[in-house]
Amino acid sequence: MNRTAASDVEQIRRLVADLAWYIDTGDTEAGLALFTSDALLDASTAGGGLISGPQGLRAFMEGTYTRAPSRLHVVSNHVVDVEEEGDRAAGRLVGLAYTKNPDGVSALVGIAYEDHYERDTDGWKIARRVVTPMVVPER
Template identity: 35%
Template sequence: MRADDINDIIRATNLYARGLDLGDPEEAASAFTADAVWDATAVGLERYEGHAAILAFFVADAAAVERGAHILSNHLIDFDDDDHAHGTNYVYAECEMRNGGAIKAIALNRDSYERGADGWKISARVISPMLTPQMDAFEV
């Protein structure tokens, strides 16, 4: 049933955000497939390929962020077939950094999703700014 698939995909995106916000890189990375891509070059960060590289970035992020919040909304999901989908969602993120700085970004996540044995996961996330991001204090 597509409604269940949509809920499972949104749950994966929310696990990502909650993991980042609670400083739990394992939970954040659990939203991604083994061969996933996470690309935030458009907001001044890096591109990471593969679960291990994404997890390593989330570990470094957790060490650098004192407090943060990622608010996701406006999910639109289209299905390519029974096990593949793509979509978008908006993210509003603010973080207080351990170095005393703060960051703020309002962006569009362009995602691809895959269903595997352990459910729906993000196979690619490309983050594009909707407003000029304030990322000067981000040192990861």
């Protein structure tokens, strides 16, 4: 891996870590800034459907804050492949999401993420994310 690709990988890993932080702290504006303007979030296997664009992402994030006012994401095992041209990349990672709903019921869910990233004038952004639950708590 050349020096540029290594730097790109680190920037993308930071992007993903920042997104988890902004979701957990309820910073919608900072979280939205990490997505391309035409981003697609596919949370259909997690019950969230297909979410696209800034308005859809905003509604999804704010709905998350209502459904789970207490939350913590931990992301790991992030593998990133930068395309040769250097402005697109793909990644996969896993995460754990601990949530507590307004009634005090908590859950720990294992999640897999498949991402596509694009670089624009502001740096790397998430263009597409597929969210798949891996380990779901019993109800």
